Amino acid sequence: MAHFELPPGHTSKAVTHRTVEEIWFFLSGRGEMWRRQNGQPETIVAVESGVCLTIPLGTHFQFRSLGAGPLSAVGVTMPPWPGEGEAVVVQGKWEATVR
Secondary structure, eight states, rough: OEEEEETOOBBBBOOEESSEEEEEEEOOOOEEEEEOTTTTTOOOEETTTTTTEHHHHHHHEEEEEEEOOEEEEEEEEEEEOOOOOOOEOOOOOSOOOOO
């Protein structure tokens, strides 16, 4: 389980995972999550406090904070996060503003 926080007006790097799936629950802020999975149309979901979504294995995803405050979420991986090298940077929907 991990806590993620993205400052207002910022966009994450787009990534995919090698071996884990995730469930994210948004705690505060307002933003969007972009997801693309092989064979499926890409989606953009509005996220805010109380929204929960899944990131299946192999999904490319990226999120951005659009509100006045930070976008905050907790995420759980299944199986547990294996460590360095799990997340692979991919081409995203938006230009990333964070490293």
